[in-house]
Amino acid sequence: MGATRAAAGNWLSRALAPSREPLPWLGAARAAVAFGTVTAVALALDEPRAGLLAAAGMVLATMRPDIGPYRSRALGLAASQLAGAAGLVVGQFAHGHGWGTVTATTAVALLSGLVSSIGTIASGASLALLFMNVIGTGLPGPGEWWLPPLFQLAGGAFYIVLAVLSWRPWRHRPGPEHRAVADVYGRAADLVDAAPHPGGARTALSMAVDTAQDALMCHRVRDKKHWGEETRWLVAMLNAATPLLEALTLLIRSARPAPPGLAEAVRRIADAVRSGNRDAGTAPFRGDPAFARPVEFARLRLSEAHPEDPDWLGLPRPLPARAYRAARMALTSAAAWRYGLRLALCMAIASAFVEFPGVLHDLWIPTVHSLWLPLTVAVVLKPDFGSVFVRSLLRAVGTVAAAVPTLLVLVAVPRGWAAVPLAALFGGLIPVLKARSYAMRTVAVTPLMLFLFDMTSPQPSDELVLARLSDTLLGCLIVMVFGYALWPWSRRVRIGERFTAGFGALADYLDEAFTGPRNVRARDRRALHRSLDAVRADLREVQSEPPPAGRAGAAWWPVLGALDALVDTVTAASVKVRGGAEPPPRRAARAISADLREMAAAVRDGRPPRTPRLPGPSGEGVLGEAAVQIRRLHRTLPL
Known part of the structure; x- marks a missing residue:
């Protein structure tokens, strides 16, 4: 654990370190074919704006994770496309209405922030909703209102078909x-x-x-x-x-x-x-x-045809119950509202700059394609992409790194059919580079989007790239000030909530560990491990924050280590009791459980916990070591 805490101090090197995951060459080939084909069709039909919207739908698809069961992948792709189409329709109707556009963008941003808390598929759909809403408010659509979402859905559907063909789910093989x-x-x-x-x-x-x-x-x-x-x-x-x-x-x-x-x-x-x-x-x-x-x-x-094992891990609840729980979480979660309000505030500021360009003009900021400004805010402030501060920094660095070579390409290559291989190249780079780091993700997306907008823009290429660069830097500044600096306790609050849930889950498990049915104990233990894994993921995210947030997160690593050890101790004691050992006195288990809930309340309230009232070692039985660890846990809490 010490090595982990030491690594937390070098937050910048951790943020820039590339992932060691294998490169998705199949996904790169799929994206190259998709973007190259759409660009060729758009040029053949002389409909560059339709090609841009179709490519935007494919960008939404390429940014989705290509892992997990096929049903989850397909559902994630479909949900993002439908949400994007809805956002595009709302954006078109709000286009060019000044403060009405700002209000609509703010409302969509708040909804997007609330929906993000439900889960990974809802989070991707919420980003697509906001992403395409910004495009709808920033670009006039080609023809009737229903044509832009149709083009976007066509591009997304084409990519989904290519994805399904590459997955080959009809094969009767292990998946x-x-x-x-x-x-x-x-x-x-x-x-x-x-x-x-x-x-x-x-x-x-x-x-x-x-x-x-x-x-x-x-x-x-x-x-x-x-x-x-x-x-x-x-x-x-x-x-x-x-x-x-x-x-x-x-x-x-x-x-x-x-x-x-x-x-x-x-x-x-x-x-x-x-x-x-x-x-x-x-x-x-x-x-x-x-x-x-x-x-x-x-x-x-392995060989049982119809195994009827007990439900030790917990089967999913009925669909209506899950939908109700998701809606309640989105509407009642304090964390969801905090994020939604942060996102709505930043998007309102960015949209106001776009709708009233005189302010930008007075600041000497070019606005050839000013929709990049709210697009930058939407992508950088996405909560499950990592640290907001680091994403702002890396997006600015990645945009600067990609803008200069992209400018050279746009100036050197004439508009026309030469666009097809370039679109295939830039599109194919997205899956490869996004797997490495957030900065490389930006380096991949920047040239493709610049290239696509260059196809539809009457402006010179150098002005387009300069506008992209300036809008990105301004968007990152908005996020840094209004989405990060004004919310200094947001990361700490989230860590506290995670630890509160972890303490509570351990107390629930302890209540059933020696007296409850085995299936209940197993489900409680599994829920406990999931809770601690969420704490671990949050702490790793905070490690990439600069001081003092990174140091504050590092102070909680010993608490997580003590919790892990306590879980193993209680599990081992439970297994021993099932094997014939004498169960611990009820008062000992209740005392430890009550103390865990007291620590949960202390973390939630930000105060030191009360002194535990635990029985002596002679009265604890198989929980003797657990009581010792509880006392040690009190000493590690950074409260």
């Missing part, structure tokens, strides 16, 4: 869901190899379970009784990993090496799940019975 569940067993084998010093293997395993659970259960419209046989089998295999994960918790807590052959036995199960081979004929593990039982449990599930 992303198989890989996600297999990764759980693979990460479990990695943890076995790492014992007795797990390092990051424990966190990787927890995140793999999160990913697999999302892959199997998120965005499902039909209920369990209508699931396919393969889905039921995968859910059963994911559930079957639960006893193994509990046994591995005991292994790590014991600080002893893993039994020989255990990792290989778990990897054989992972390979069978990854290939979808239910008749893999994996050999049983003959070692320590404490591990042989959970491995055999999972191994036998």
